[in-house]
Amino acid sequence: MRFFDPHIHMLSRTTDDYENMAAAGILGVVEPAFWQGQPRTRVGTFIDYFDALVGWERFRASQFGIRHYCTMALNPKEANDVALAEEVMKILPRYCAKDGVVAVGEIGYDDMSEAEERFLLEQLELARSLDMPVLVHTPHRDKKRGTERTIEVIRDVGIAEEMVVIDHLNEQTLPLVMETGCWRGHSIYPHTKMSESRMVALLQQYGLEKMIVNSAADWGRSDPLKVPKTGAAMLEAGFSEEDVDRVLFRHPIEFYAQSGRISLDEMTTPTVDQTQLFEDNSVLRGQTPVVE
Numbered sequence: 001m002r003f004f005d006p007h008i009h010m011l012s013r014t015t016d017d018y019e020n021m022a023a024a025g026i027l028g029v030v031e032p033a034f035w036q037g038q039p040r041t042r043v044g045t046f047i048d049y050f051d052a053l054v055g056w057e058r059f060r061a062s063q064f065g066i067r068h069y070c071t072m073a074l075n076p077k078e079a080n081d082v083a084l085a086e087e088v089m090k091i092l093p094r095y096c097a098k099d100g101v102v103a104v105g106e107i108g109y110d111d112m113s114e115a116e117e118r119f120l121l122e123q124l125e126l127a128r129s130l131d132m133p134v135l136v137h138t139p140h141r142d143k144k145r146g147t148e149r150t151i152e153v154i155r156d157v158g159i160a161e162e163m164v165v166i167d168h169l170n171e172q173t174l175p176l177v178m179e180t181g182c183w184r185g186h187s188i189y190p191h192t193k194m195s196e197s198r199m200v201a202l203l204q205q206y207g208l209e210k211m212i213v214n215s216a217a218d219w220g221r222s223d224p225l226k227v228p229k230t231g232a233a234m235l236e237a238g239f240s241e242e243d244v245d246r247v248l249f250r251h252p253i254e255f256y257a258q259s260g261r262i263s264l265d266e267m268t269t270p271t272v273d274q275t276q277l278f279e280d281n282s283v284l285r286g287q288t289p290v291v292e
């Protein structure tokens with residue numbers, strides 16, 4: 001089976017993860033711009049991070065046979081440093097124009113502060129003006145109210161709902177998003193958010209339309225194989241291989257294909273050439289390069 005993980009922070013993962021993901025059938029990933037676990041203090045560190053997403057990390061993924069795309073944004077956690085956030089907003093449009101950038105995201109609420117609302121609105125406007133899809137995350141606390149408010153803001157901005165995926169949904173918030181034309185994102189986590197079996201139950205109850213599943217793996221405790229593991233749980237529950245392919249491979253690509261920078265046609269199994277270098281750097285440490 002083939003899989004696509006549409007939300008995973010590979011910069012904080014290891015080469016073992018890439019090898020295991022490729023072996024499990026993951027052909028491609030989308031890496032949303034994210035925070036670092038501690039706040040950045042100057043715009044230059046955003047610039048270097050964004051450059052790494054479109055540069056080194058894309059190369060690193062290619063060395064293990066995985067296609068790497070990313071999304072660009074000021075994340076909700078860092079929206080509250082308003083002076084810095086204003087500087088980040090100035091550089092964002094130029095990063096949104098780069099190859100491999102398939103959406104604006106992840107944006108949304110964290111504490112639901114005024115500053116968060118301001119930069120959520122500004123970034124939804126940016127996505128609308130660039131005709132790009134948007135990845136909107138829902139807050140971990142006060143999730144229902146945060147999701148309701150998120151949907152109101154999306155409607156106020158007037159961005160086409162099919163251009164938006166609302167992520168980290170659960171049993172409480174999915175029904176709210178079912179009332180919209182937005183895509184429905186779910187992050188499968190080892191202990192919190194959502195499990196494979198709960199995800200299967202949601203697919204049984206609500207159907208497959210616009211459903212998307214990701215691992216949201218990052219520098220915290222998380223599992224980069226949760227998409228293929230959800231595939232196994234779906235097959236065990238009686239879903240067909242065609243259903244698994246639709247939800248865990250074609251749906252996320254169809255969603256991000258609205259950017260014009262990714263397509264199902266290009267999603268053949270990538271070839272690996274580990275003799276390649278990126279700015280003179282290799283992912284190898286003396287091993288014989290794999291060339292397929």
Ligand SMILES: [Zn+2]
Pocket residue numbers: 007009032034106216218
């Ligand atoms: Zn994330």
